[in-house]
Amino acid sequence: MTETLLLPFQFPFMQNAYLIALIVAVPTALLSCFLVLKGWALMGDAVSHAVLPGIVLAYILGLPLILGAFAAAMLTAGATGYLTENSRIKQDAVMGVVFSGMFGLGIVLYTAITSDVHLDHILFGNMLGVGAGDLWTALAIGAVVSAGLLAWWRDLMLHAFDPAQARVSGLFVGALHYGLLTALSLTIVATLSATGLILAVGLLISPGAIAFLLVRSFGRMLAVAVAVNVASMLAGVHLSFYLDSAPAPTIILILTAAFIAAFVRRTRLIRRAQAHPG
Template identity: 80%
Template sequence: MIDQLLLPFQFGFMQNAFLISAIVAVPTALLSCFLVLKGWALMGDAVSHAVLPGVVLAYILGFPLILGAFAAGMVTALATGYLADNSRVKKDTVMGVVFSGMFGLGIVLYTSIASDVHLDHILFGNMLGVGAADLRTALWIGAPVSLVLLLKWKDLMLHAFDPAQARASGLPVGLLHYGLLTILSLTIVATMAATGLILAVGLLIAPGAIAFLLARSFGRMLAVAVAVCMAAMLTGAYASFFLDSAPAPTVILILTAIFVAAFVRRTWQVKRATAAL
């Protein structure tokens, strides 16, 4: 029985899956807290889908895929901000138009490539096929992103809650805004090998949403989000071995189940507190 439970740890591809899960869990969980507080859930979805044309163009031109993904993500984020600030259209509408247009462009380019190399892993992830280069990329991006978020979490928290107060306090609001967009694009690049572009938004939103329901302070919210995301990713990778399923969708399903449980728990607590009054 013990040998059967430890079987996944005996394979190199599973060891790499566990490693990249642990590496990616921290930056995505930390970032998700700020995205949830700032109401940028759709922004995370927009950027994660909109990097596809950058990836395909980088492949066609022979550039590193991560450079194309980062460039497309930044173009999407900056274009969304510019259009929202210089038009009467609301920001969520602008994001929907920009990201759907970019994703459509990416699909057209993606289907027009005449090559034996398939880019399906960019869309859906390939956690069981990650190599040393993928692990290094995730670590080189994830570690600095996590460090910046931890060092500047108070400034970013104030900017997320009240940008006007942050500006009045002398904080560089513009730098914080575009810095967070840059971090968002970098984090999506780091998650490409693990979950792909389509499911990356799950890691960017669910941990923060779960922690928001469970924690009463922002510092604890960060800790809860990291713990939940780490547990879900490791459990999803482990369970996928025995379920013969893809790890990334399994991770997202686990996060969804945890969110539903947290929501039910929070609703029950509120009803109990109301009844006590």
């Protein structure tokens, strides 16, 4: 039994998959807490889809793919903010228009060129094929994003709860706003080789949502989100080896199951409190 459980660790490609899972788990979990509190879940979805044209253009120009992805992510985030502030359209509608347009542009560009880059790896990730370059890139980005979020988490928390109060308190609301968008864009770039564009949104929402259901204080929410994400990602990679499935969707399924369990637990606690108010 022990030999069977330890079998995946004998393969180099599985070792890299475990490493990229650990690296990506921390920044995505931390960021998900702020996105959940701020109501930016759709923003994560929008940006993760909208990086596709940047990736294709970077491939055409012979530039690093992550550079194109980051530029497209920042363009999407900036365009969404500008259109929201200068039109009567609500933010969710603006995000839907921008990300669907960018994603459509990416598909058109991809089909118009001859490329040896498989679209499935871009959309769904390829954790079993990550190399040393992917690991170092994700580690550098993840470390910067995690350090920034932890250093300014109190300011970002106030900005997420009440931007008006944050402005009155003397905080640079604009810097916090675009700093969070930059962290989101960088994190999506870091997860590009691991979970791909489509499944990245699961890592940017589920950990924070699960932690929100389990704890009451924001500090504990950050810790729980990281713990849940790390455990889910490692379990997903390990389980995918025996199921002969792709690691990324297996991870998302585990996170979904964890969210359902947290929701059921929270519902039972509320009903118990209502039944016994004393």
